[in-house]
Amino acid sequence: MDVDIYQNDGVSSGRTATLVPTVFDVEPNNHVIWLDVKRIQAHERQGTSKTQERSEVTGSTRKLYRQKGTGNARVGDAKSPIRRDGGRAHGARPRSYDHNLNLKEKRLARRSALSYKAESDSVRVVEDYSMDRPSTRELTDLLDLMEIGDEKVLFATTEVEKEIYHSAQNLSKVNVREVQSVNTVDILDADVVVFQEGALDWMTQVLAPDPVHA
Missing domain, CATH: 3.40.1370.10 (Ribosomal protein L4/L1)
Known part of the structure; x- marks a missing residue:
């Protein structure tokens, strides 16, 4: 051509x-x-996204209330991902998306x-x-x-x-x-x-x- x-x-x-x-x-x-x-x-x-996980948020590690006998669901500390202001479960971490x-x-x-x-x-x-x-x-x-x-x-x-x-x-x-x-x-x-x-x-x-x- x-x-x-x-x-x-x-x-x-x-x-x-x-x-x-x-x-x-x-x-x-x-x-x-x-x-x-x-x-x-x-x-x-860029791959620079980052969220705070449970070990990175500010808060006490004290167990909020006893495990049994309260009639409520069991719960750990205030940094649990299921609580407001808790850490993010499986949050984004810096990574490279490159492949060749x-x-x-x-x-x-x-x-x-x-x-x-x-x-x-x-x-x-x-x-x-x-x-x-x-x-x-x-x-x-x-x-x-x-x-x-x-x-x-x-x-x-x-x-x-x-x-x-x-x-x-x-x-x-x-x-x-x-x-x-x-x-x-x-x-x-x-x-x-x-x-x-x-x-x-x-x-x-x-x-x-x-x-x-x-």
Whole structure:
């Protein structure tokens, strides 16, 4: 599958880029996509929730009344979880929610997500370029000329492009990421994925079944 390569002014350069079938035209594995999305979202959880348990609340450890003969249910001290102001039974404790997938599964998840985008004609390619200074107008004009100005866009750059990143700060629907940090959630969350030429080459080399480099 070939797609047009646009210049930084939104005009077609007359050249095309090939979307390699082993990366952009695979049978999507929905289960692996789900596992990778779960991994990424779990990694973002802080896991700092904490409640006071019985041994941590303030109060006397004296037994409130005798065990038998009162006609009431037996009861321990005032810190019992069944009493008001008592400790929490099985309360939350700080923990890590992180879990991992092997490298092949992570790559398969991204290939599957990219294949969905390619299937729906939602992949664009622009020439590698840099801005002299941040310009929201310039970036907006580029997206408008590519007819994706109203879409949620993932803009994958070859390298860290601070000017392009800052240009998108006022655009709620544009997510600028260096290609090396693009993950499955970024791809799925976007309506259209825009690659710089070098970013497309990098992604293709890394995600190919026999990658040139990791």
